[in-house]
Amino acid sequence: MSTEVFKVEDGTDYAAHPAPVIEPPRARTARTPKATRTNFELYGWLFMRVSGVLLVVLVLGHLLIQLVLEGGVSKVSFAFVAGRWASPFWQAWDLIMLWLAMLHGANGLRTIINDYAERDTTRFWLKMLLYTATVFTVLLGTLVIFTFDPNIR
Amino acid sequence: MATPTLEKTDEAPADAGHLVTVTFRIRRFNPEEAPDAFWEDFELRIDPKERVLDALHQIKWEQDGTLTFRRSCAHGICGSDAMRINGKNRLACKTLIKDITDIKDGVAAKPVTVEAIKGLTVLKDLVVDMDPFFQAYRDVMPFLITSGNEPTRERLQSSADRERFDDTTKCILCAACTSSCPVFWNDGQYFGPAAIVNAHRFIFDSRDEGGEQRLEILNDRDGVWRCRTTFNCTDACPRGIEVTKAIQEVKRALITRRF
Numbered sequence: 001m002s003t004e005v006f007k008v009e010d011g012t013d014y015a016a017h018p019a020p021v022i023e024p025p026r027a028r029t030a031r032t033p034k035a036t037r038t039n040f041e042l043y044g045w046l047f048m049r050v051s052g053v054l055l056v057v058l059v060l061g062h063l064l065i066q067l068v069l070e071g072g073v074s075k076v077s078f079a080f081v082a083g084r085w086a087s088p089f090w091q092a093w094d095l096i097m098l099w100l101a102m103l104h105g106a107n108g109l110r111t112i113i114n115d116y117a118e119r120d121t122t123r124f125w126l127k128m129l130l131y132t133a134t135v136f137t138v139l140l141g142t143l144v145i146f147t148f149d150p151n152i153r
Numbered sequence: 154m155a156t157p158t159l160e161k162t163d164e165a166p167a168d169a170g171h172l173v174t175v176t177f178r179i180r181r182f183n184p185e186e187a188p189d190a191f192w193e194d195f196e197l198r199i200d201p202k203e204r205v206l207d208a209l210h211q212i213k214w215e216q217d218g219t220l221t222f223r224r225s226c227a228h229g230i231c232g233s234d235a236m237r238i239n240g241k242n243r244l245a246c247k248t249l250i251k252d253i254t255d256i257k258d259g260v261a262a263k264p265v266t267v268e269a270i271k272g273l274t275v276l277k278d279l280v281v282d283m284d285p286f287f288q289a290y291r292d293v294m295p296f297l298i299t300s301g302n303e304p305t306r307e308r309l310q311s312s313a314d315r316e317r318f319d320d321t322t323k324c325i326l327c328a329a330c331t332s333s334c335p336v337f338w339n340d341g342q343y344f345g346p347a348a349i350v351n352a353h354r355f356i357f358d359s360r361d362e363g364g365e366q367r368l369e370i371l372n373d374r375d376g377v378w379r380c381r382t383t384f385n386c387t388d389a390c391p392r393g394i395e396v397t398k399a400i401q402e403v404k405r406a407l408i409t410r411r412f
Contacts, residue, residue: 027274027285027341028292028375037369041378042407114379115339 026118044107051104058097082150091145098141106134156218172198175254175261177208179220180268182275190275194264201251205238205267209245209279222279229391232327236279237268242329242389270332272341286328289344293352293370298363314359321354321399323392330386330396342375346386346396349377353399356406368407377403 067073084090109130117123175197182190195212206227213220225231227246234245239253245267254261273281299308324347331337331345344352352371356364371377377400386396 028288028344029285030288032288032292032342032375036373039372039411041374041376042372042411045378045404046408114374115336118339 044110048104048107051100055097055100055104058093058100062093062097082148085145085148086150095142095145098145099138102134102138102141106130158216158218159214161215169198171200173201173256173259173261175199175201175208175250175256176264177212178264178266179212179278180266181220181278182269183219183277192266199250201249201254201256203250204246205243205248205250205253205265206234206245208250208265209267219278221277230325232325235270235327235329235332235391237266237270239266242270242333244327244329244391247391270328272332272334272338273328281328281332283328285341286331286345286347287326289331289348290326290351293344293348293367294363295351295355297355297358297361298366299360300362308360310359317359318354318357320394321350321357323394324350324354325392326351327391329389329391330394333385333389335383335385336379336381340375340379343379344371344375344377346380346400349380349400349403350394350396353403356403368403368410371403372407377407380404 066076085094110127113123113126113130117126177195177197178192179195180190181193195216197208197211199208199211206224209220209222209224213222222236222245223233224246225233227234229244229247232244235242236245237243238245238248250261250265253265255263267279269275269279269281273283273286275281326347328347330350331347334343334346336343337345349371352367355361356367358364380397380400382397382401384397386400387394387398390396
C-alpha cells in the first residue's frame with residue numbers, strides 16, 4: 001500500500017527516497033472490508049444509552065443505601081449483606097446492576113480499544129483479554145449471588 | 154532557494170501605512186530533503202484585511218518558491234486549501250488575517266501557525282494524500298439511485314422535501330471536518346464526517362431510492378456508530394454545515410428503521 005501512495009502524476013517514485021513519510025493508522029482503501037450487514041453496532045450503541053440510564057438509578061440507589069442511609073458505611077458487614085440477599089428484590093437489584101455495569105463497561109472499553117489500538121493483532125488480543133475478564137467477573141458474581149450461604153463458617 | 158521567486162526591488166511601496174508585520178510559522182516537510190518535518194518562520198508585511206492564502210502566495214512568490222500547498226479557485230468553493238491555521242481547520246482562502254491575529258502598533262502579537270490537516274499522510278508541506286478521504290466518499294455511493302424508467306422531464310420535488318437535505322448539499326469536500334475528527338485521527342477506517350454528510354444528502358432526498366443501501370453501509374463497524382459527537386466537525390466546517398446533526402439524523406434513521 002505504501003508505495004502506491006507516493007507515485008504522483010509525474011511518475012516520480014518517492015518510495016525510492018530515504019525519508020519515511022508518516023502514514024496515519026488504518027487508512028481506508030478500496031480493499032477495506034465491505035459491510036457485514038449486521039446490527040451489532042446499532043444494538044451496542046442503544047444498549048449503552050439504555051443501560052446508562054438504568055445504571056444511574058441502580059448505582060446511585062446502591063451507594064445511597066450502602067453509604068448514607070441508616071448508619072452509613074460502618075454498618076456494612078457480612079450480616080448486613082446476608083440480610084439483604086435474603087430478599088429476592090435485593091438479589092435481583094444486585095444481579096441486574098452487576099450485569100449492566102459489566103456489559104456497559106466492557107462495551108465502552110471495546111470502543112476505546114477499537115479507537116486506539118492500531119494493529120489488528122493488538123486489537124484482537126486486547127479484546128480477548130477484555131472479554132475473558134468480563135465473562136469471568138459476570139459469572140463469578142452471578143454464582144455468588146445465587147449460591148450465597150449465610151450460614152457459612 | 155532552488156525555485157525562483159520574484160525579483161526584489163529596493164524601492165518601498167509608496168503607500169504602505171496600512172501594512173502590518175505578521176510572522177507565519179509554517180510546518181514544512183519535504184521527504185526528498187529531510188525525514189523530519191519542522192516549523193519555519195516567515196515575516197511578512199501584509200494588509201491585515203488579506204486572507205491567509207494571500208500570505209501563503211506572498212511567501213511562495215517573494216520569499217521561498219518551494220513552499221507547497223493546494224489551491225484552485227481561491228474563493229471558498231473548490232475545497233482545495235483546507236489547512237490547520239492556529240490549531241483549527243479552516244480554508245486559507247476564507248480566513249482573514251485580522252480575524253486570527255491580535256495586532257498592536259502594526260505588529261501581530263503572536264505568529265500565525267499553518268500546518269497540514271491531520272489524519273492524512275503529508276506528502277509535502279501543506280499537501281496531504283486525499284485518497285483515503287475520497288475512498289470513504291465513494292464508498293457511500295454519492296450519486297442518485299433510482300429504479301424504473303427515467304422520466305421524460307425533470308424529477309419534481311416539493312420545497313419541503315428539498316429543504317430536508319439542504320444543509321448537506323453545501324459540502325465542498327475540503328476534508329476540514331474529517332481531518333478534525335479524533336476518531337478518524339486514530340482509525341482511518343472510519344468513514345468520517347464528510348462521507349456521512351454526503352450520504353445524508355441522498356438518504357434524505359425524496360427522489361433517491363438507494364437510501365436503504367447507504368444506511369446499511371453506515372450501519373457497519375466503521376459507520377455512524379463510531380461517532381462520539383465531539384462536534385469538532387461542526388466547528389471545522391467552512392460552509393457552516395451542521396455536520397454532527399447530520400450524523401445524528403442518520404443514526405436516528407437507522408434506529409427508527411429498526412424499531
